[in-house]
Amino acid sequence: MSIRDEVNGLCEQGRLFRLRPIFLDPGLRERREIYVSEEVNARFSGPWDDPSVEIRCGRAQADLEAFVSRDPIVVARDPRRAGASYMSRLIPPRDEVWDIRSYDPTPGIRVLGRFAEKDVFIALTWEVRRLLNDFDSPEWRTAIRRCATAWINLFHVYEPLRGDYFADYISDAIFDREP
Amino acid sequence: MIESLDLDIDKIPLARLAFFRERLRHHFHQLILKKFLALQDGRSPEFTKKKLADRIHRRPEVITRLLGSAGNLTLDTLSDLLLGMGAIPEAQVVDLVSKLQEPEFSPKKMEHIETPSLYSATLVRPLTAPQNGGAATLR
Numbered sequence: 001m002s003i004r005d006e007v008n009g010l011c012e013q014g015r016l017f018r019l020r021p022i023f024l025d026p027g028l029r030e031r032r033e034i035y036v037s038e039e040v041n042a043r044f045s046g047p048w049d050d051p052s053v054e055i056r057c058g059r060a061q062a063d064l065e066a067f068v069s070r071d072p073i074v075v076a077r078d079p080r081r082a083g084a085s086y087m088s089r090l091i092p093p094r095d096e097v098w099d100i101r102s103y104d105p106t107p108g109i110r111v112l113g114r115f116a117e118k119d120v121f122i123a124l125t126w127e128v129r130r131l132l133n134d135f136d137s138p139e140w141r142t143a144i145r146r147c148a149t150a151w152i153n154l155f156h157v158y159e160p161l162r163g164d165y166f167a168d169y170i171s172d173a174i175f176d177r178e179p
Numbered sequence: 180m181i182e183s184l185d186l187d188i189d190k191i192p193l194a195r196l197a198f199f200r201e202r203l204r205h206h207f208h209q210l211i212l213k214k215f216l217a218l219q220d221g222r223s224p225e226f227t228k229k230k231l232a233d234r235i236h237r238r239p240e241v242i243t244r245l246l247g248s249a250g251n252l253t254l255d256t257l258s259d260l261l262l263g264m265g266a267i268p269e270a271q272v273v274d275l276v277s278k279l280q281e282p283e284f285s286p287k288k289m290e291h292i293e294t295p296s297l298y299s300a301t302l303v304r305p306l307t308a309p310q311n312g313g314a315a316t317l318r
Contacts, residue, residue, distance in 0.1 A: 048194070
């Protein structure tokens, strides 16, 4: 059994949800796949506490959906200096935890997850950026561990994708740096 | 959720409105980023973020942020950035119903996607010196 079978099985069980564009803009195609956990899916499907939360979650859903078809995606070389990159691999790299960033409106949201295969991202946990404080804070470490635990709870023995190059994870990514 | 876009529905849910606003930002951001990369890869390889920043009276770090993600992209910024690159946007209106393909949370199974890798050798290890053999880098 492959991790691909595992993903499909989790979708059938309602524990993972494949997020797909309801339509594609001209010239775009589905070049990647993104799956969201029950935790993330709940943010997108509601109900929400108040209208501002509903709006926040709607925007974040569009940010995650962008992973499927955007060409290219801007990836931060260093998550500590990520600027406004779309996503980055968090530190330490051995954890293989990545985040997708939804900046606006405040509060910023970070959706943490791991790659199951190249171009296949599993979005697992939802974090409010300001609650994580500075990088290397206990809150960040807790968030990274929570994501890793969510992975283990879903995939058990299957390891996330590991790589040294952006191209090991994502097709058509560019990486950002300060001017 | 697609049903929430039907013309018979009195109120489109706020989450839907927000989703499509952000989606539009991503669409425009994509146009900006592609134009910038096309300039660098084509007739103006020396066209840097700093040059673009100078042309539209912005700081380079602002250009870095604007090229990085859709963020809170406004029509003014869209116009400025494209004009800074010698371009303007064009828009058209299409009926959404004709564009819909499938539910966003699809039961469709995971499939293998074959994608050409344009940027094949960018080191991701963040605590080592950057190596950028042939990779596309925003500069």
